[in-house]
Amino acid sequence: xxxxxxxxxxxxxxxxxxxxxxxxxxxxxxxxxxxxxxxxxxxxxxxxxxxxxxxxxxxxxxxxxxxxxxxxxxxxxxxxxxxxxxxxxxxxxxxxxxxxxxxxxxxxxxxxxxxxxxxxxxxxxxxxxxxxxxxxxxxxxxxxxxxxxxxxxxxxxxxxxxxxxxxxxxxxxxxxxxxxxxxxxxxxxxxxxxxxxxxxxxxxxxxxxxxxxxxxxxxxxxxxxxxxxxxxxxxxxxxxxxxxxxxxxxxxxxx
Amino acid sequence: xxxxxxxxxxxxxxxxxxxxxxxxxxxxxxxxxxxxxxxxxxxxxxxxxxxxxxxxxxxxxxxxxxxxxxxxxxxxxxxxxxxxxxxxxxxxxxxxxxxxxxxxxxxxxxxxxxxxxxxxxxxxxxxxxxxxxxxxxxxxxxxxxxxxxxxxxxxxxxxxxxxxxxxxxxxxxxxxxxxxxxxxxxxxxxxxxxxxxxxxxxxxxxxxxxxxxxxxxxxxxxxxxxxxxxxxxxxxxxxxxxxxxxxxx
Numbered sequence: 001x002x003x004x005x006x007x008x009x010x011x012x013x014x015x016x017x018x019x020x021x022x023x024x025x026x027x028x029x030x031x032x033x034x035x036x037x038x039x040x041x042x043x044x045x046x047x048x049x050x051x052x053x054x055x056x057x058x059x060x061x062x063x064x065x066x067x068x069x070x071x072x073x074x075x076x077x078x079x080x081x082x083x084x085x086x087x088x089x090x091x092x093x094x095x096x097x098x099x100x101x102x103x104x105x106x107x108x109x110x111x112x113x114x115x116x117x118x119x120x121x122x123x124x125x126x127x128x129x130x131x132x133x134x135x136x137x138x139x140x141x142x143x144x145x146x147x148x149x150x151x152x153x154x155x156x157x158x159x160x161x162x163x164x165x166x167x168x169x170x171x172x173x174x175x176x177x178x179x180x181x182x183x184x185x186x187x188x189x190x191x192x193x194x195x196x197x198x199x200x201x202x203x204x205x206x207x208x209x210x211x212x213x214x215x216x217x218x219x220x221x222x223x224x225x226x227x228x229x230x231x232x233x234x235x236x237x238x239x240x241x242x243x244x245x246x247x248x249x250x251x252x253x254x255x
Numbered sequence: 256x257x258x259x260x261x262x263x264x265x266x267x268x269x270x271x272x273x274x275x276x277x278x279x280x281x282x283x284x285x286x287x288x289x290x291x292x293x294x295x296x297x298x299x300x301x302x303x304x305x306x307x308x309x310x311x312x313x314x315x316x317x318x319x320x321x322x323x324x325x326x327x328x329x330x331x332x333x334x335x336x337x338x339x340x341x342x343x344x345x346x347x348x349x350x351x352x353x354x355x356x357x358x359x360x361x362x363x364x365x366x367x368x369x370x371x372x373x374x375x376x377x378x379x380x381x382x383x384x385x386x387x388x389x390x391x392x393x394x395x396x397x398x399x400x401x402x403x404x405x406x407x408x409x410x411x412x413x414x415x416x417x418x419x420x421x422x423x424x425x426x427x428x429x430x431x432x433x434x435x436x437x438x439x440x441x442x443x444x445x446x447x448x449x450x451x452x453x454x455x456x457x458x459x460x461x462x463x464x465x466x467x468x469x470x471x472x473x474x475x476x477x478x479x480x481x482x483x484x485x486x487x488x489x490x491x492x493x494x495x496x497x498x499x500x501x502x503x504x
Contacts, residue, residue: 017371024372028381031388101435101487105443106480109465184374187412191377195443209380210447213387221384229375236375 006244014237018230025226032218047223051208055227057126058204062193064141065148066182072149073156073178080157081164096154104151104192108199111147115200119143124201144200151192155181176243183239186232270489274330297472316475317468325456326482332457334486336402336450337438343406344437345430348413373411379443381408386449394452401450405440409433432494435487442483458483 080092115123123143127136159181163174182189194206201207205224212220298315300322301308308314313322351370355363385404386397413429444450445459453460461479462468468476 013368013371016368017375020368020372021375024376028384028388032384097488097491098484101439101484101491103439103442103462103480103483103487105446106462106465106483110469110476113466113469184412187375187377191379191443194377194380213383213447213449216387218384218387221380221387225376225380225384228377228380229372232375233371 003244007241010237010240010244014233018233021226021229021233025222025229028225029219029222032222047220050220051205051223051227054203054205054208057202058193058197058206061141061144061148061196061202061204062190064145065193065196066152066189068145068149069152069156070178073153074160076153077157077160077164080161092157096157099150099154105195107150108147108192108195111143112199115143126203144196144202147199148189148193148196152182152185152189155185155189179239183232183236186235187228190228190232274334274486297475299472300474303474313478314472314474317464317471322475322478325461326458326478329456329458329461329479330482330486332451332455333438333442333445333459333483336398336441336457337405337434339399339402340405340409340437340441341430341434343403344410344413344433345406347407347410348426348430351410351414370411370414373408374414376408378405378408378440379447382440382444383447383449386444394455398451401441401444405437409437428494432491435490435494438487438490439483 076092080089083089123140126140127133129136156178159177160174163177193204194209196202197204197206198210205228209221209224212218212224297317297319298307298309298311300314301310301312303314311321311323313326315321316325351366354366358366382401382404386401388400413426413433441450442457442459442462445457446462446465448460448463451457451460458479462476465476
């Protein structure tokens with residue numbers, strides 16, 4: 001009964017947050033539309049299909065990069081935990097800190113240029129031809145997913161290290177800690193995903209957003225921003241519900 | 256441990272302050288449009304080729320402007336703007352702490368839901384949309400809007416991190432570290448051409464021609480990014496050391 005009550009409270013809180021989010025977006029859209037010189041008057045309902053059409057591509061890139069980041073991040077944290085000397089731990093901390101401080105747009109664009117030189121132009125976009133081929137699609141996905149994973153690895157490693165350092169004081173679940181950290185940082189990850197899409201010609205929400213901003217289409221741009229915010233909120237609610245119903249044991253959040 | 260933390264904070268703070276002060280003092284004298292040595296192609300940095308650098312220590316960009324002078328002027332804008340954002344974040348967190356302590360349960364509920372909602376927005380896309388609203392305004396008003404928005408977004412995110420609503424070492428450390436996040440976020444906005452607009456300089460808008468510069472003059476594409484990286488690294492180290500330092504007291 002208590003769990004059900006907690007779940008209902010979580011959902012109601014999320015509904016109020018969603019209402020505030022909508023109100024903020026409405027104000028932003030009205031203000032942006034009043035400044036816009038564009039004659040194309042997209043209403044919010046008319047841009048929804050356009051935005052939703054691009055969503056699967058973005059989710060694919062986001063999901064694959066998260067899986068990669070989890071695999072690499074867990075591996076690195078495991079190696080650092082098993083290493084007896086302090087050098088491995090310091091090296092890992094240094095790399096994590098360096099990755100957090102590099103301007104991501106610079107990293108993505110330099111990687112794009114290097115990939116174009118050493119791998120070839122074919123890696124841009126989602127496929128080489130109109131005919132779908134899984135291997136070709138995965139080959140196109142590999143480089144952007146790796147670049148986007150570079151941004152998420154520090155989050156995973158730091159969450160795991162924080163869990164390990166606190167495990168003496170409190171019982172904490174690494175899975176919950178990592179998911180917590182990723183959920184809190186999801187807006188940053190999506191922002192990085194937009195940049196990756198732009199750099200590698202991935203036809204997702206990021207490219208749509210930049211095209212909308214450059215074409216002076218404020219409703220389309222705020223529509224994309226609203227969609228990503230709603231996705232973040234839904235994911236956080238799902239995570240809180242999973243934690244409140246003990247599907248995932250509660251971890252300690254520390255970024 | 257405490258001495259080491261204090262030393263790190265002092266060093267990081269001193270370097271950042273020196274960059275900022277140096278940029279402020281030298282910025283007025285730096286000639287960012289000088290292309291007297293323009294030979295039709297960019298000049299390399301002196302450490303690459305001392306005979307052809309023409310006295311330009313870090314070389315010139317694709318149109319013959321001195322990279323070092325531009326970096327000095329850009330430092331003032333980039334560090335200043337991000338500092339404005341950090342002050343806005345600190346102010347917002349201060350107000351939230353005050354409202355949470357003094358307010359009733361309804362106010363606490365409203366603050367909780369507001370931060371829940373705002374922390375879901377992606378930072379630079381929202382800032383770009385907000386910047387496009389104030390395109391008609393003067394550049395100072397637009398930059399003020401961007402700084403304020405960056406502060407509000409980061410403040411909401413800091414609350415999302417589960418920071419206690421009191422002035423704890425963790426909060427201070429978080430705000431110091433958020434300075435580097437704001438610096439990188441504003442650089443992204445400038446890079447896309449929606450923040451600091453030419454002829455004003457920032458490290459972000461110096462990278463706007465990144466792809467062309469990488470092929471013509473790699474130094475013009477690497478040094479602004481290196482400045483951003485070093486500044487962000489120093490701020491992060493300072494924030495971490497602040498936490499250990501304050502925890503020692």
